[in-house]
Amino acid sequence: MTKLRQAGDYHMPIVDRGTRPGTVLRIIALALVMTASAAAFVIFKNQLYNEIVLGVLGILAMVGIFFLVSSAIGFIEVMPQSRPDELAKASLDTHPEGTIITDRKGRIVYANGAYGAMTGAEKASDIQSLETILARNREATEAIYRLTNGLHEGRAGHEEFRLLRPISAGSASSGGAHWFRLKARVLPVEYGARNPMYLWQISDITSERDDQERFFRELQNAIDYLDHAPAGFFSAGRKGEIFYVNATLAEWLGIDLTKFQPGSLSIADLVAGEGLALVQSVHAEPGLKKTETLDLDLRKSNGQSLPVRMIHRVTSSRDGAPGESRTIVLARNSDDESDQSASIAAMRFTRFFNNTPMAIASVDGTGKILRTNAPFLKLFSGLVSRDDMEHGAAFETVVHESDRQHLQNALAAARDGQGDIAPIDSRYPGDEERHFRFYVNAVIDQSDEAPEEAAIVYAVEITQQKALETHMAQTQKMNAVGTLAGGIAHDFNNVLTAILLSSDHLLLSARPSDSSFADLMEIKRNANRAAVLVRQLLAFSRKQTMRPTVLNMTDVIGDLRMLVDRMTGTNVKLEVDYGRDLWTVKTDLGQFEQVLINLAVNARDAMPNGGTITIRTRNIAATDVAALNQRGLPEEDYVSVEVIDQGTGIAPDILDKIFEPFFTTKDVGKGTGLGLSMVYGIIKQSSGYIYPESEVGKGTTFHVLLPRFIEEPVEETAEEPSSFAALAAPSAAPAKPTTPAKTPEPTDLTGDSAVVLLVEDEEAVRRGGKRMLETRGYTVYEAGSGVEALEIMEEFGSTVDIVVSDVVMPEMDGPTLLTELRKSYPDLKFIFVSGYAEDAFARNLPADAKFGFLPKPFSLKQLAVSVREMLDE
Numbered sequence: 001m002t003k004l005r006q007a008g009d010y011h012m013p014i015v016d017r018g019t020r021p022g023t024v025l026r027i028i029a030l031a032l033v034m035t036a037s038a039a040a041f042v043i044f045k046n047q048l049y050n051e052i053v054l055g056v057l058g059i060l061a062m063v064g065i066f067f068l069v070s071s072a073i074g075f076i077e078v079m080p081q082s083r084p085d086e087l088a089k090a091s092l093d094t095h096p097e098g099t100i101i102t103d104r105k106g107r108i109v110y111a112n113g114a115y116g117a118m119t120g121a122e123k124a125s126d127i128q129s130l131e132t133i134l135a136r137n138r139e140a141t142e143a144i145y146r147l148t149n150g151l152h153e154g155r156a157g158h159e160e161f162r163l164l165r166p167i168s169a170g171s172a173s174s175g176g177a178h179w180f181r182l183k184a185r186v187l188p189v190e191y192g193a194r195n196p197m198y199l200w201q202i203s204d205i206t207s208e209r210d211d212q213e214r215f216f217r218e219l220q221n222a223i224d225y226l227d228h229a230p231a232g233f234f235s236a237g238r239k240g241e242i243f244y245v246n247a248t249l250a251e252w253l254g255i256d257l258t259k260f261q262p263g264s265l266s267i268a269d270l271v272a273g274e275g276l277a278l279v280q281s282v283h284a285e286p287g288l289k290k291t292e293t294l295d296l297d298l299r300k301s302n303g304q305s306l307p308v309r310m311i312h313r314v315t316s317s318r319d320g321a322p323g324e325s326r327t328i329v330l331a332r333n334s335d336d337e338s339d340q341s342a343s344i345a346a347m348r349f350t351r352f353f354n355n356t357p358m359a360i361a362s363v364d365g366t367g368k369i370l371r372t373n374a375p376f377l378k379l380f381s382g383l384v385s386r387d388d389m390e391h392g393a394a395f396e397t398v399v400h401e402s403d404r405q406h407l408q409n410a411l412a413a414a415r416d417g418q419g420d421i422a423p424i425d426s427r428y429p430g431d432e433e434r435h436f437r438f439y440v441n442a443v444i445d446q447s448d449e450a451p452e453e454a455a456i457v458y459a460v461e462i463t464q465q466k467a468l469e470t471h472m473a474q475t476q477k478m479n480a481v482g483t484l485a486g487g488i489a490h491d492f493n494n495v496l497t498a499i500l501l502s503s504d505h506l507l508l509s510a511r512p513s514d515s516s517f518a519d520l521m522e523i524k525r526n527a528n529r530a531a532v533l534v535r536q537l538l539a540f541s542r543k544q545t546m547r548p549t550v551l552n553m554t555d556v557i558g559d560l561r562m563l564v565d566r567m568t569g570t571n572v573k574l575e576v577d578y579g580r581d582l583w584t585v586k587t588d589l590g591q592f593e594q595v596l597i598n599l600a601v602n603a604r605d606a607m608p609n610g611g612t613i614t615i616r617t618r619n620i621a622a623t624d625v626a627a628l629n630q631r632g633l634p635e636e637d638y639v640s641v642e643v644i645d646q647g648t649g650i651a652p653d654i655l656d657k658i659f660e661p662f663f664t665t666k667d668v669g670k671g672t673g674l675g676l677s678m679v680y681g682i683i684k685q686s687s688g689y690i691y692p693e694s695e696v697g698k699g700t701t702f703h704v705l706l707p708r709f710i711e712e713p714v715e716e717t718a719e720e721p722s723s724f725a726a727l728a729a730p731s732a733a734p735a736k737p738t739t740p741a742k743t744p745e746p747t748d749l750t751g752d753s754a755v756v757l758l759v760e761d762e763e764a765v766r767r768g769g770k771r772m773l774e775t776r777g778y779t780v781y782e783a784g785s786g787v788e789a790l791e792i793m794e795e796f797g798s799t800v801d802i803v804v805s806d807v808v809m810p811e812m813d814g815p816t817l818l819t820e821l822r823k824s825y826p827d828l829k830f831i832f833v834s835g836y837a838e839d840a841f842a843r844n845l846p847a848d849a850k851f852g853f854l855p856k857p858f859s860l861k862q863l864a865v866s867v868r869e870m871l872d873e
Helices: 023-043 050-073 084-094 113-119 138-152 206-227 247-253 275-280 342-355 374-379 386-390 401-415 463-509 517-540 553-568 589-605 675-685 723-728 763-775 786-799 814-824 860-872
Strands: 098-102 108-111 157-163 178-186 198-204 232-236 241-245 289-299 305-316 322-331 359-364 369-372 424-428 431-442 453-461 548-551 572-577 585-588 611-620 638-644 689-695 699-707 755-759 779-783 802-806 829-834 852-855
Touching (some): 098 113, 113 198, 138 178, 247 289, 247 322, 275 289, 275 374, 374 453, 401 424, 401 431, 401 453, 431 463, 463 763, 463 860, 548 589, 553 572, 553 589, 553 611, 585 699, 589 611, 589 638, 589 675, 589 699, 675 689, 755 763, 779 786, 802 814, 802 860, 814 829, 829 860
Parallel strands (some): 755 779, 802 829, 829 852
Antiparallel strands (some): 098 198, 232 241, 232 322, 289 305, 305 322, 359 369, 359 453, 611 638, 638 699
16 A cells, blocks of 8 residues: 555454454355364264254254254344444544544554554554654643643543644645644443443544634724724623723723623713603513614713714514613714714704603694603603603503693694693602603794694703602791790790689788688689790790700600609509710700600500500711612711600601691590691700601600700809809800709798899789789889880989889880990899790890899799899899
């Protein structure tokens, strides 16, 4: 054989040491046995008995008959057909890959013709193992080594390696470098006799590698063409996540492709303004594709906008679910003056149209939507889509049903060409909390593009504006009611003061055994009850008299716990969760106790079947205030007191009304209706905040926030003021009046011939006060106004020891009177009498003004004590 066998010629194996004897040898052996038997009969015919011969012949005849019958029914084959193992061997013999089988020690058991052709072997003696042939190539040797180790462990494997020349020097294959693929696996034991056999297959894959490299180069060229195309391109997934961005678009937008990962960006990250709603409005029919041209702005990495035209193509699955999208992006440079066509102007208008912050839609005379901008699609995404508009959606679908007639009237006016059409305020269909205002403008000159266009409708969401209007109206109403309550309380205080002074005067002249004594006591008792109601009105109007002190909420709640527990009843459990290291606050102790009792009683009434009331205290740092989500709450340190119940809860529609005066959910006769409004006033007057959180059926939590008290350093003076002097000289900041210490009442309340100027515009109070002071031995001058008081002081000024004046008076109020008197009498003692809080008028006085204060209504003893203490200072 002078030439190597071609691919179609190696159908015979070169080496086959595992082949068993064939069928022909077995037939020859059988013929020899039969011939020998016949010769034995001839030679020994005289020595055998006829019976033996007949027996042997009978047996042979039976074997022959059995053989013939078995051959006829196919039980025995005379010439056996090919078996599966022979088919497998034939497949290996003709396999185009070079195949060689070795034992564990590397000895060659089988090699097919393709292997001989590949290695240049023409006969069995020329066959060499792969390890011997490839010994000079390091890469191939390492591959054989790795595969051999894997075979020893029972693993199959494959390796690819490169040779600078073909395996056979005389191969007809082209010269140069070649690539080979080598596969190895372990044959089953039944094919490998006692020890496992290894099957090696080697093939030349140079042409395959050449095809792969050519395909890779073509792919690289295609990617390079796409990356550096004069247009941008990106592809996105079902959820808008971007999988690919070409280099052109990345350069336009400032995207670093070395850091870009598929899915790290989305379309929402690229589109500026409301353009995303326009992109999301493009939907394809189930199983189809849809392409739309969109003019909008993209967002650069530096925040700048890039005006573009997008050719956006989307797909949809058979079930209608959105699929992937492919988008071409065409940029328009602002300095491009070479093309001044109408299409550029139209594109610019479309960009402006879609980037305006107002939702815009054009409609025909019947109200059908013709086109919209991106903000409109975003604002009403749950009501109308681009597909709905393509199928003739009506504008009334975005208007509440109760306001659609107003829309029809506005469209009729637009068709008539009217210029002034009133705007329409409507709610969002399906969401009563959202409010919109629609402006309808008539289209006078129809364009050729939309000759049926009748009106342009502008839509603006005014939900926040409505909420602000409601809040302002509520605030104004509360302020108006507070002013009214304060004025009523002031006048009522004068009446109560006269009643209390008169009842005290009568009680002084009556004996307990008199029949009228009990009636007088009843009058005084009911007057005091009325005074409590007046204090509630003043608390609501935030004008009641407060004596703030520095308090620790842990001590306050601990002292009040037993009282609250007793008031809440037996079927309600009280739990207190004290916060650690609570900051101090400054408020009126008695007023704050009233707040806690009121909230606890309300919590009890909200749990008719019993439950648990929890009072929790904690510190809230200024950095944590924003997490409370309470508008208008300053960022400062607070001490929080929460009153939590497990009651029926408060419905959302009445939650905003609970602090209104006389608003109550209780039955008639079960409450004054001033409870929570009074609580609100007390907390506000303490510079605090209160707000509820409630869920129907689960309970309510009232959050009370009091500002943290930080003690300011006070300069020491040579002379310490007495307790009453501290009261008489409030600080420059009247919001934090100084609290007097409790001192024993003077034992001698007589006037000791002191002269008092009593200034009061209410005649009953003035007359009662004069009579009470005169019974104590004082000389009293009375004046009905500040002007009259100045006239009296001009006449008797040197003899007047103290002035007791009302605050609110006609012509001249109390603070003005004090200012005028101190010009001539700087050391004149002065007491203000008022139903309003002290800080309501003290802010109008100089910082060094010294005075006493007596809140209305007051009794005879309180008036006498205040005058006596001021005179003793």
